[in-house]
Amino acid sequence: MPASSTRTSTPPGAPALPTQGEINAEMSRIGGDPGPGAASAMQPRLDYPPYRSSLRRHPSRALVAVDPGVVERSGPVFGDRDVDPLDADLTIAHRGEPIGERIVIAGRVLDSWGRPVPGQLVEVWQANAAGRYVHRRDQHPAPLDPNFTGTGRCLTGPDGSYRFVTIKPGPYPWRNHQNAWRPAHVHFSLFGTRFTERLVTQMYFPGDPLFELDPIFRSITDPAVATRLVARYDHDLTVSEWATGYRWDVVLDGRRVGP
Amino acid sequence: MTSAYTPGQTVGPFFGYALPYPGGNELVPPDHPRAIRLHGTVRDGDGSPVPDALLEIWQADEHGRLGGEPGSLDRDGYTFTGWGRAATGNDGRYTFTTVEPAPSGPGAPAYIAVAVFARGLLDRLFTRIYLPPADADEDPDSAGPAADGVLAGLPLERRRTLIAERDEHGLRFDVVLQGDGETVFLAHTGTPDPQ
Numbered sequence: 001m002p003a004s005s006t007r008t009s010t011p012p013g014a015p016a017l018p019t020q021g022e023i024n025a026e027m028s029r030i031g032g033d034p035g036p037g038a039a040s041a042m043q044p045r046l047d048y049p050p051y052r053s054s055l056r057r058h059p060s061r062a063l064v065a066v067d068p069g070v071v072e073r074s075g076p077v078f079g080d081r082d083v084d085p086l087d088a089d090l091t092i093a094h095r096g097e098p099i100g101e102r103i104v105i106a107g108r109v110l111d112s113w114g115r116p117v118p119g120q121l122v123e124v125w126q127a128n129a130a131g132r133y134v135h136r137r138d139q140h141p142a143p144l145d146p147n148f149t150g151t152g153r154c155l156t157g158p159d160g161s162y163r164f165v166t167i168k169p170g171p172y173p174w175r176n177h178q179n180a181w182r183p184a185h186v187h188f189s190l191f192g193t194r195f196t197e198r199l200v201t202q203m204y205f206p207g208d209p210l211f212e213l214d215p216i217f218r219s220i221t222d223p224a225v226a227t228r229l230v231a232r233y234d235h236d237l238t239v240s241e242w243a244t245g246y247r248w249d250v251v252l253d254g255r256r257v258g259p
Numbered sequence: 260m261t262s263a264y265t266p267g268q269t270v271g272p273f274f275g276y277a278l279p280y281p282g283g284n285e286l287v288p289p290d291h292p293r294a295i296r297l298h299g300t301v302r303d304g305d306g307s308p309v310p311d312a313l314l315e316i317w318q319a320d321e322h323g324r325l326g327g328e329p330g331s332l333d334r335d336g337y338t339f340t341g342w343g344r345a346a347t348g349n350d351g352r353y354t355f356t357t358v359e360p361a362p363s364g365p366g367a368p369a370y371i372a373v374a375v376f377a378r379g380l381l382d383r384l385f386t387r388i389y390l391p392p393a394d395a396d397e398d399p400d401s402a403g404p405a406a407d408g409v410l411a412g413l414p415l416e417r418r419r420t421l422i423a424e425r426d427e428h429g430l431r432f433d434v435v436l437q438g439d440g441e442t443v444f445l446a447h448t449g450t451p452d453p454q
Contacts, residue, residue, distance in 0.1 A: 042264050042266055043266050043267055043382050044266055044267060044268065044269075044381040044382050045381065046380070046381050046382060046384075048381060051269075051379070051381065053269075053378055053379030054269075054379050054380070054381055055304075055379075056303040056304035056305050056307075056379070056436070056437055057303050057304070057309070057377055057378075057379035057380050057436050057437065058379075058380065058381070058436070058437060059384065059436060059437055059441060059442075059444050060304070060437050060438065060441060061417075061441055061443075061444075063384075063444050063445060063446035064409070064412075064413070064443050064444070064445055064446065065445075065446050065447075065448050066409050066445045066446070066447060066448065067447070067448050068447045068448070069363070069367065069370075070325070070363040070364050070367060071317065071318065071319065071325065071363055071370065071371075071372045072317075072372050072385075072447060074317075074325050074327070075317060075342075076317060076326070076331055076340060076341060076342030077326070077327050077328060077329050077340070078329050078331065078332065079329030079330070080329075081329050081330050081332075081333050081335075082329055082330065082331065082332035082333055083332065112264070121332075123277065123278065124277075125273070125274065125276070125277030125278070127273075133273040133276075134276055135272075135273040135275055135276050137272055137273065137275075137311075138272075138273060149276070150277075151276065151277040187268075187270070187271060187274065187277070189270075189278060195317045195372050195374070195385075196385070196447040198315070198374050198383060199265065199267055199383075200267060200268070200269075200270050200376055200383055201265060201266065201267045201268045202268040202271075216268060216269060216381070217268075219268075219381045220266045220268075225266055226266070228263060228264075228265050228266060229265070229266065229268065250265045251263055251264050251265050252264070252265070253264035253265075254447075
């Protein structure tokens with residue numbers, strides 16, 4: 001299939017996708033409103049129409065407040081059996097060096113009381129430097145990199161620290177609206193010591209011009225909260241003649257207040 | 260204490276090559292003497308199956324013990340870790356192989372804790388799978404409420420969304436993200452500092 005046909009924005013017969021301007025207007029109208037029945041203004045709105053996929057996939061009823069039981073106050077444990085230390089380097093999964101800007105991403109995982117979460121599982125996945133995922137549903141006509149899969153995992157250290165070596169992912173287009181682009185990001189999956197602390201999120205890079213245009217990023221309607229997902233460049237993490245460094249700490253919310 | 264919690268974001272469409280792993284949905288091997296199939300379909304507000312959802316469960320074993328053992332990512336076939344992960348297929352269906360949990364404390368109802376992730380779902384959702392009465396002739400709506408404040412506080416039609424149905428393989432539990440029969444999703448209230 002010629003690349004030009006994969007760039008056709010709307011299949012024949014399908015309703016036209018909204019423009020970026022229309023999505024921007026929708027996002028502006030919602031503004032900083034965390035939404036009715038929001039579990040917390042510190043979380044994304046589950047009902048955020050500018051992100052079209054959320055329309056039929058968010059609960060229409062308010063979440064029901066419960067005290068976590070014995071089960072939810074505990075959680076799964078992972079150990080050396082589960083994770084190979086080499087899994088934290090996404091650049092060595094294949095024979096050759098992946099294409100792109102080599103980076104270190106490091107930080108600490110803390111619980112709701114500011115204590116480190118030691119020995120817990122952190123999983124990451126991401127697009128390659130060209131903005132392409134190794135996933136059969138990713139149809140973006142950008143090159144795959146035979147030397148980059150884009151998945152990694154590690155266990156946090158005694159001080160809650162984690163560290164990955166990877167390639168800076170590229171931004172990529174998606175079909176939410178016309179000319180929609182996701183800011184470059186790395187998906188993170190994190191566990192605390194309690195099931196209630198389970199978190200899946202995305203880490204972004206500083207200064208990305210796409211933040212303002214992205215309905216997933218802006219579903220966190222308080223900009224000060226959304227910026228917690230943005231790593232900061234840290235020259236102390238940068239390794240001379242080898243990789244630049246980004247620092248990103250995670251605070252798990254094990255005590256969210258119900259509606 | 261800090262309040263600068265890190266917000267969630269959707270798991271997106273492309274987790275399939277990263278999060279699922281072989282054996283992830285087998286908390287016990289299928290030939291375990293008490294193995295059951297826990298299965299169901301994830302549906303959206305149109306009633307359509309959701310082919311890009313991910314479920315994680317956390318539960319006690321058949322004696323009410325909560326694991327605490329590592330090895331979920333590389334199962335040895337003997338250790339019950341209590342945790343599992345299953346992605347839905349193209350038909351929106353998921354399956355776990357597990358055991359029915361026993362209550363984890365005196366007077367506590369037995370349930371399986373669930374976290375739901377999906378493309379289009381901007382943050383994970385929590386719910387619980389309560390066990391139906393062991394006796395098939397017993398009214399399923401009687402399950403749990405006497406012992407459990409969460410179920411007791413819900414109107415009947417909502418309560419039913421949290422109680423699995425028994426079938427010939429084990430337990431069936433559908434997740435409805437929105438609309439008719441919408442699953443009850445939970446917000447955990449604040450808990451005191453454990454230390």
